[in-house]
């Protein structure tokens with residue numbers, strides 16, 4: 023019987039295949055009291071289990087280090103770091119010791135009791151990202167229990183499957199694709215998953231910022247998380263469709279649905295094939311307007327992929343990703359310099375725009391250097407405010423970026439500015455960083471200076487920004503959040519997060535027009551730039567520089583090649599002035 027399970031769409035695309043159920047990750051735990059003379063040996067059993075899991079993670083880290091960024095994305099390494107940190111947390115072991123020595127619980131019982139204590143602390147956390155780390159804690163505790171009980175990994179390597187008669191609907195000569203269904207997936211599971219043949223996956227739990235979702239997106243595998251009950255309702259070998267666009271899993275689809283999705287999937291593949299031919303085609307509109315299509319990247323290792331995707335530069339390097347998960351060990355000047363230099367070299371002479379650290383709200387680092395407990399983190403000490411509050415750290419980053427500029431074309435982009443005083447303070451720190459490098463006799467290169475326009479106050483005082491900066495980049499993700507007063511990470515108001523709200527369109531259009539009038543470069547680097555339903559509108563507004571996830575570049579290029587920018591301009595003006603712009607886009 024066909025049924026569907028709804029979850030959250032976290033990685034786009036359609037996967038059709040047979041379900042492989044990841045065995046329930048729960049290990050049965052016996053509860054009994056020990057003799058006082060057994061206390062030490064029980065504590066040792068937990069320590070040995072913990073050390074074995076630490077060793078396992080170290081081995082995985084080595085495996086990852088030997089792999090390229092495509093096989094083992096940097097997010098995976100970051101997940102392993104989080105697991106190591108949790109394993110080495112003294113509260114875990116001291117708590118376990120307490121339950122064993124004071125209550126005489128056996129080792130497994132003590133571990134699960136302490137897990138419950140710690141899990142409650144995670145439940146009480148306000149920050150969604152931190153709350154989701156509870157799942158990581160459960161995973162590491164589970165792995166220790168497995169070692170203590172001598173039980174292997176819950177992920178069985180998938181066996182190749184031959185076609186059945188129904189498989190013929192896919193009209194495919196290779197083995198049937200497999201789709202993994204799990205309660206949740208740990209970083210170690212994800213590594214195994216990456217090396218296997220899975221075409222997509224669904225999990226019972228997980229939010230949009232869960233580790234599983236982060237890794238899935240970076241791997242470009244269709245995925246749905248938070249599909250509650252899927253690991254119970256789906257049976258091994260069931261046919262399943264993962265619709266990563268709609269965030270739904272269809273179980274046991276009827277032949278008609280299967281054929282329909284198979285068709286959609288083949289269309290998407292054909293489209294991908296067609297698009298790949300556009301890689302070397304210059305992005306020029308029908309009326310001869312040149313358009314710059316740039317990539318958004320998170321780590322230096324992403325640069326070669328951006329070149330392969332046809333990017334003509336990096337429009338946004340989100341440098342904060344270098345800092346994430348580095349509790350007590352923030353990257354210093356040399357490490358940052360090497361990272362920025364690697365990105366610059368990876369782009370083979372193409373320009374790289376490095377945004378200074380943009381942490382806060384949905385992008386917290388960790389409690390050693392940021393405070394997630396603010397009432398309104400999106401309106402709090404984040405991005406440039408955070409950098410200006412710690413000039414020594416900011417100067418370290420500025421020096422590293424300036425030094426990397428000696429190796430290629432680098433633009434320096436400052437996030438979240440609103441006040442002229444912040445602009446002046448920032449620019450004098452840039453000068454100060456140059457002076458420091460002069461004093462130390464270290465070479466550095468010229469940089470163009472740019473500001474993100476992501477707060478309505480900035481969009482409404484553009485003249486000030488244009489006086490100080492060489493170029494502007496419109497961060498539509500935050501601009502929408504701050505214009506409409508919608509927390510971009512809050513699911514309950516997600517339906518009101520509207521890129522086509524007339525107020526948003528006006529701020530974007532006026533920023534582009536003003537930059538144009540003054541001959542200053544302007545790009546859009548938020549999600550709007552990679553949304554093909556908005557390409558014509560942005561072109562009509564006069565935008566000629568788009569920065570987006572590399573996977574979107576060719577699809578946007580196709581829209582550009584089909585567009586007549588001059589004819590789009592009056593239509594775009596009507597859309598901006600409309601009461602309901604979305605209805606005009608549909609026409």
Ligand SMILES: C=C(OP(=O)(O)O)C(=O)O
Nearest residue numbers: 476497498499500547548
């Ligand atoms: C590109 C942007 O920045 P972030 O990294 O916050 O998405 C934006 O706000 O549009």
